Amino acid sequence: MSTLRGNALIGQSGGPTTVINQSLVGIVEEALGAEAIQGVYGAVHGIQGVLTENLIDLGKESKETLESVARTPCAALRSIRKKPTREECQRMLGIFQKHDIRYFFYIGGNDSAETAHILNELAVEEKFDVRLFHVPKTIDNDLRVTDHCPGYGSAAKFVAQALMGDNQDNRSLPGIKIDIIMGRHAGWLTAASLLARKYEDDGPHLIYVPERDFSLEEFVGDVDRVYKQHGRCLIAASEGIHGADGKPILQSKETDSHGNVQLSGSGALGDMLAAEIKAQLGSGLRVRADTLGYMQRSFAGVVSEVDAAEAREVGRTAVRVAVSGDRPHGSIVIQREGGAGDYRASFVPTELKNVARETRDLDEAYISGTNDVSPAFLDYVRPLVGSMPDPGRLSDFPIG
Amino acid sequence: MSTLRGNALIGQSGGPTTVINQSLVGIVEEALGAEAIQGVYGAVHGIQGVLTENLIDLGKESKETLESVARTPCAALRSIRKKPTREECQRMLGIFQKHDIRYFFYIGGNDSAETAHILNELAVEEKFDVRLFHVPKTIDNDLRVTDHCPGYGSAAKFVAQALMGDNQDNRSLPGIKIDIIMGRHAGWLTAASLLARKYEDDGPHLIYVPERDFSLEEFVGDVDRVYKQHGRCLIAASEGIHGADGKPILQSKETDSHGNVQLSGSGALGDMLAAEIKAQLGSGLRVRADTLGYMQRSFAGVVSEVDAAEAREVGRTAVRVAVSGDRPHGSIVIQREGGAGDYRASFVPTELKNVARETRDLDEAYISGTNDVSPAFLDYVRPLVGSMPDPGRLSDFPIG
Numbered sequence: 159m160s161t162l163r164g165n166a167l168i169g170q171s172g173g174p175t176t177v178i179n180q181s182l183v184g185i186v187e188e189a190l191g192a193e194a195i196q197g198v199y200g201a202v203h204g205i206q207g208v209l210t211e212n213l214i215d216l217g218k219e220s221k222e223t224l225e226s227v228a229r230t231p232c233a234a235l236r237s238i239r240k241k242p243t244r245e246e247c248q249r250m251l252g253i254f255q256k257h258d259i260r261y262f263f264y265i266g267g268n269d270s271a272e273t274a275h276i277l278n279e280l281a282v283e284e285k286f287d288v289r290l291f292h293v294p295k296t297i298d299n300d301l302r303v304t305d306h307c308p309g310y311g312s313a314a315k316f317v318a319q320a321l322m323g324d325n326q327d328n329r330s331l332p333g334i335k336i337d338i339i340m341g342r343h344a345g346w347l348t349a350a351s352l353l354a355r356k357y358e359d360d361g362p363h364l365i366y367v368p369e370r371d372f373s374l375e376e377f378v379g380d381v382d383r384v385y386k387q388h389g390r391c392l393i394a395a396s397e398g399i400h401g402a403d404g405k406p407i408l409q410s411k412e413t414d415s416h417g418n419v420q421l422s423g424s425g426a427l428g429d430m431l432a433a434e435i436k437a438q439l440g441s442g443l444r445v446r447a448d449t450l451g452y453m454q455r456s457f458a459g460v461v462s463e464v465d466a467a468e469a470r471e472v473g474r475t476a477v478r479v480a481v482s483g484d485r486p487h488g489s490i491v492i493q494r495e496g497g498a499g500d501y502r503a504s505f506v507p508t509e510l511k512n513v514a515r516e517t518r519d520l521d522e523a524y525i526s527g528t529n530d531v532s533p534a535f536l537d538y539v540r541p542l543v544g545s546m547p548d549p550g551r552l553s554d555f556p557i558g
Numbered sequence: 559m560s561t562l563r564g565n566a567l568i569g570q571s572g573g574p575t576t577v578i579n580q581s582l583v584g585i586v587e588e589a590l591g592a593e594a595i596q597g598v599y600g601a602v603h604g605i606q607g608v609l610t611e612n613l614i615d616l617g618k619e620s621k622e623t624l625e626s627v628a629r630t631p632c633a634a635l636r637s638i639r640k641k642p643t644r645e646e647c648q649r650m651l652g653i654f655q656k657h658d659i660r661y662f663f664y665i666g667g668n669d670s671a672e673t674a675h676i677l678n679e680l681a682v683e684e685k686f687d688v689r690l691f692h693v694p695k696t697i698d699n700d701l702r703v704t705d706h707c708p709g710y711g712s713a714a715k716f717v718a719q720a721l722m723g724d725n726q727d728n729r730s731l732p733g734i735k736i737d738i739i740m741g742r743h744a745g746w747l748t749a750a751s752l753l754a755r756k757y758e759d760d761g762p763h764l765i766y767v768p769e770r771d772f773s774l775e776e777f778v779g780d781v782d783r784v785y786k787q788h789g790r791c792l793i794a795a796s797e798g799i800h801g802a803d804g805k806p807i808l809q810s811k812e813t814d815s816h817g818n819v820q821l822s823g824s825g826a827l828g829d830m831l832a833a834e835i836k837a838q839l840g841s842g843l844r845v846r847a848d849t850l851g852y853m854q855r856s857f858a859g860v861v862s863e864v865d866a867a868e869a870r871e872v873g874r875t876a877v878r879v880a881v882s883g884d885r886p887h888g889s890i891v892i893q894r895e896g897g898a899g900d901y902r903a904s905f906v907p908t909e910l911k912n913v914a915r916e917t918r919d920l921d922e923a924y925i926s927g928t929n930d931v932s933p934a935f936l937d938y939v940r941p942l943v944g945s946m947p948d949p950g951r952l953s954d955f956p957i958g
Contacts, residue, residue: 425825446823
């Protein structure tokens with residue numbers, strides 16, 4: 159293909175991550191240096207900003223502002239959860255033509271890839287030449303064909319440090335503690351809690367991912383066994399745990415009184431599990447539940463350096479591939495090279511259809527039984543999370 | 559008084575902090591260097607470890623282990639929530655005599671000071687010469703006579719970084735978000751959320767501390783007003799908010815169905831406030847609630863350097879005062895010297911009765927109306943929290 163000249167537009171979509179602006183700034187700096195690209199614009203609130211022509215000029219931002227934004231969690235362009243209709247896609251293409259936008263970079267999860275996919279089909283129909291690129295991000299780590307997703311390493315680091323601290327808390331003041339972790343369909347983030355274990359009796363003692371059916375009865379039995387062994391029990395459970403019928407645990411238990419409960423932004427699942435343990439094992443037990451909540455995707459100041467650098471590079475790569483003219487649309491995936499002690503990543507383009515729509519479960523090899531994660535997962539996750547605190551413990555030498 | 563020779567015993571009590579082991583290690587290193595002190599022991603699980611003679615030898619720990627423990631959150635000696643009876647205090651003094659324990663350092667909140675106070679009265683009665691020192695810690699910052707408490711700065715840093723991230727999250731995907739923060743009686747920790755505000759429209763837009771009566775009706779009105787102004791609303795509310803009758807909001811609303819709900823380790827208060835907003839302002843609104851939970855006191859890797867250094871020094875000071883013989887018992891308070899730009903701290907002894915029992919509310923000067931914290935509070939809290947991430951924002955330059 160010949161060089162396509164015009165303006166570039168960037169949008170951010172879906173739930174935030176702490177490194178989503180690294181990708182934004184990676185796109186901006188690469189686009190500003192690309193000969194084929196003139197203006198570098200941003201759409202405020204993703205495709206909603208396109209539809210309302212709420213566009214801003216990113217080329218006028220200072221280098222200092224861009225670097226400051228890159229270090230700031232959550233979508234600096236502001237985000238949106240919206241799947242456009244065909245009519246809206248047609249309107250968007252009209253706005254692209256009006257502003258001579260020939261490059262569109264959409265930072266988001268699989269839904270955003272789907273949006274780019276639909277836009278592309280329409281552009282082909284209408285013979286409007288535009289490069290449509292998806293730039294991946296998701297703390298859920300559930301995109302297909304990529305080794306891992308930008309945003310995951312930092313969220314995994316937050317979860318691991320939270321569980322590491324909570325393990326110490328639970329050891330200080332023993333009891334039963336439940337921590338609910340994000341990830342509606344995939345257990346990648348919940349699995350990262352395994353990083354909190356150092357000593358043999360460390361928690362989390364039980365880890366429940368949505369790739370396995372969850373049984374309240376087995377859960378209570380598991381907790382009872384661990385509590386009898388260690389005198390305490392720390393549990394990491396995905397917000398997406400569900401029964402054998404596929405229905406969320408909370409809904410299948412409380413459909414009548416609560417109706418359609420959302421999973422995130424509520425403590426209801428943890429509270430229900432805590433109440434169940436008290437009801438079955440004794441109301442005198444010290445049982446607590448925390449829902450890690452939005453902090454997993456937004457907490458300021460806990461970022462994996464590897465994740466931040468990769469998020470930046472994924473953005474840069476998308477621009478390079480787009481201006482190369484090798485393909486009219488696509489997404490960027492991260493390939494792992496080297497082993498656990500020699501981690502390196504490479505960034506390569508892939509077809510939009512490879513990341514759109516369907517999601518990717520936690521690998522079977524990383525799941526151990528119904529209530530644990532396999533140590534093999536540590537080789538996968540450690541390089542993505544980077545440096546972690548290393549907890550110490552007294553030797554408990556006897557006196558005299 | 560003449561020099562009192564014998565062994566030293568250390569215990570940790572109450573809810574953990576991320577720097578409580580700095581105080582432990584400060585006591586250990588100073589005690590190991592004190593001529594009057596021979597053995598340096600630890601009581602596992604505080605006074606429960608004394609009563610069961612579950613004592614360990616801290617003098618045998620390597621310097622490396624101690625430094626590693628100092629950096630680890632939550633009580634390395636393990637903790638306890640227990641107020642001893644008079645009979646138990648008598649048994650404890652018997653165990654002190656048996657092991658020639660002449661120095662007892664109890665790291666904890668006001669209840670631990672109270673325990674030391676009771677032990678002292680009994681020791682005087684029984685003419686057993688022992689130095690009883692309370693070493694303060696509490697994320698609640700609610701001890702009297704001290705400028706601030708070890709443990710508070712790090713918890714305040716966690717809360718500030720959580721709200722800073724959540725403000726970006728709320729700006730990315732607008733809606734109404736409630737964050738519930740620890741502090742049953744005092745609003746010090748909730749007030750730290752003010753550090754998250756940088757730009758004029760930044761949240762938290764509303765801050766509710768337990769020093770003011772909370773009205774659900776006024777709350778809904780406040781949220782409605784902010785939401786209409788900014789198109790979003792981030793709320794920081796203390797877990798201890800209560801009605802004019804002094805009863806916790808959750809209980810006064812849900813006494814019949816829930817009974818005696820604990821404040822921490824449950825998402826119930828946030829969920830109830832979210833449900834109230836939906837019920838009053840419209841079920842279609844995007845309303846979410848997170849309860850920051852035990853992460854505030856235990857999260858590994860988010861520590862104020864000032865807080866860590868002060869916690870260490872408070873432990874050291876307690877030993878120096880104890881072996882000096884100036885007083886048979888006491889606690890250590892932190893005095894602030896210098897202004898906001900020139901913060902320094904000094905560490906001085908005080909009477910046990912000055913920190914025992916009663917707690918200290920957030921200063922009136924730091925409270926603004928019924929739903930905010932005054933900017934004057936920033937001068938107080940900034941030096942205690944130390945370095946914070948500095949969020950950036952795009953300038954939103956128009957295109958063309």
